[in-house]
Amino acid sequence: MTNQVGKTKPKRGVSLYSYAGEYGVTMSLEDMFAEMHDMGARGLEILANSHIEGYPNPSEEWLENWDRLIKKYDIVPVEYGHWVDSRLYQGRHLTPEESYEMLVRDFKLANRLGFTVLRTKLGVIDDELTPVENWREFIKLALPMAEKYNVRMCPEIHAPTLLKSKMVDDYVQLIEETGTKHFGLNIDFGVFTTKTIPASEWGPNEFIMPESDHSPVEDIIPLLPYVYCCHAKFVKMSDDFEEMTIPYETIINTLIEHNWDGYMVSEYEGPKKDVPGYAVEQVRKHHVMMKRILGE
Amino acid sequence: MTNQVGKTKPKRGVSLYSYAGEYGVTMSLEDMFAEMHDMGARGLEILANSHIEGYPNPSEEWLENWDRLIKKYDIVPVEYGHWVDSRLYQGRHLTPEESYEMLVRDFKLANRLGFTVLRTKLGVIDDELTPVENWREFIKLALPMAEKYNVRMCPEIHAPTLLKSKMVDDYVQLIEETGTKHFGLNIDFGVFTTKTIPASEWGPNEFIMPESDHSPVEDIIPLLPYVYCCHAKFVKMSDDFEEMTIPYETIINTLIEHNWDGYMVSEYEGPKKDVPGYAVEQVRKHHVMMKRILGE
Amino acid sequence: MLERPCIQSRGFKNVESHGKVIGFQVNIRSLYYRGLWLSQLRPATVTVDGETFSGDQITWTINDVTYTQAEMAELGDVHWGLLEPATLTVAKEGGLESGSHEIEVNYTYSCSYFPPVVDTILGGTHKRTLILV
């Protein structure tokens, strides 16, 4: 398929999670921004708890440096990863009011840093990753503040969850019931995983995602109106720039066909994150692939 | 031998050259200062061309940070390594005036940073490391400025040079002839090397110092009045805190007996400088040894 | 920069108070990919050359503020960031001798977006041999 010039298309970005094995040891925040700039990958995802020094109260000096770096490397702040840590205190769950406070604190900071989408990770109560029972309550409570601070809370739909599932239905129901533009979805492309790499490619201390059912790519289509950002999850790029586990060509072409123009932020979750330069090279290869499929 | 309490003794320090394989990659200037502080190794040697950002014109901001770090980590600036790069331009040697200018530029900077001893590396003209012919001329020219900026120029006496040699005699002659307190010697303990480690311990890209004659330790005694700093060169520390190639116990006890109270700055020149943490651990072991011999 | 292992060699030293050596310090960095609220942490133990310390024998210093482990359980708004090593101060009269020491640090932490069972699994034991000068 040849992609038409001028047509609305997904855009490229990077989740700094990809560089987790290097951050603080061999790469600084500026190094990661420089990488993005080299790749023409403008869309940025940070994790608040990882990448904001002094979180949740960064210094004025840090904020000024943030503004300088965003400008210098021509970065678009896209998605701000944060958590409602429901098991923050041992022995009990956060109340709706505590969860609300935790959300609003991040709305303000995300807004200050220029982000408009939040990857909002909710606490879970069981092995099926069912969200805490009071999630509707504190999310609804927070919607007016989300509007005020111009942010969209997006739970991440992540394997083993399927796109056709009660969890996704529940989230969509809340959106439709409230008509809100401030709650949506982040789809992690890991839900489309059709292959795995051999276990032998992983190191002894690395977490291997267990195999699970996957969703067909077309299941994303009805959800697209609610999808504000995607995690372009990947596990291994071959030397000829193919991803080995996820049907990228189908995914990206589906997004193009349906005029989805949000950011796909590369999220590397393969082996050897601790080997200096390895994840960096993998992300570069990932962008060579995405650029080719996008016809950039 | 038990070292008497209260007696004048050599002091411990570190040449940042030891961390050359980590600097800029896994260690910053502050990291190196923090290492020194942990070890109670107060005496600092920097290499001007390596460790001063923006050399020879560091920014005000860098200088302020320098002052802050020196204070924070309780560091004594001891020796400032610099070079008269006689073959600075292809096809000719520097004139005495050019060499003088190069020296004075460093006097000013060393003085600003708090150093009083200079490890002054001269250009050479042959395989025997004979210094450039005009060295006496520009050194004498620079003595008044060295006095003004309170610094002592010290060529480093380094293997394969022997302490009893024409080179050392020439330097001593200049000191005695002028009576200057602003020209002296840096003795690199490598001149006392009695053993080598097996060649197999070195990596394929590492430079192995060729074996050469060594000086007996007592040859340092008559030179001590002119020695303003020593390079405590070392190649390998064993797990029981012995240096494998240089007779440290004899050297340090000789210095103590003769009331030499300058700084011995650890200079690691063994294998695996590029392996993160390796040189750092070697320097720590070196200081365990020196501390024990000094009876600290 | 930080050293790659959890247990850092920089910062390993004895600590004095009023001229007496009252213990030793070791710095750790978090190997988890995100920072942690102090109340997410479960109390650490530190073992040095086979001797184990725990509970109120250990304090944590983060960003120049020192906390007892009991206090930390209640601090849901103080954050241990990835670029900030935590200094564990271990009460041991006389401190440690100059030389080589086997250090082990153990702690776990809660992670609300994983099933509750992981709260006592994530983290674990870190070991390193350090040199005290």
Add this chain to the structure above:
Amino acid sequence: MLERPCIQSRGFKNVESHGKVIGFQVNIRSLYYRGLWLSQLRPATVTVDGETFSGDQITWTINDVTYTQAEMAELGDVHWGLLEPATLTVAKEGGLESGSHEIEVNYTYSCSYFPPVVDTILGGTHKRTLILV
């Protein structure tokens, strides 16, 4: 921080001028333990996928100032520090294609405190495979 090898992956990209791709850039760091005066450097060559560039096809950018290799031979008071990667800009019409490239960089430098013979020996050839997006 800098990457350990001489040839850095960060900074590898095509360069445009007036909307036309006129070449590519690659950053290098000095692996020598001390910084260098520009006049100590001997002109570099850059080889990409077997094609070699030299002389005035290459400029060096250090601390935001760009020098021709001819100019550098006369600059005895401009210093290339260890924390400052040098950007080599290589004139190659149309630049490089997106994908994988074999890069070689070669240069030597004088070192006055070593015997004169080393001036054409120190330094040498550095190789790395880089990905251009």
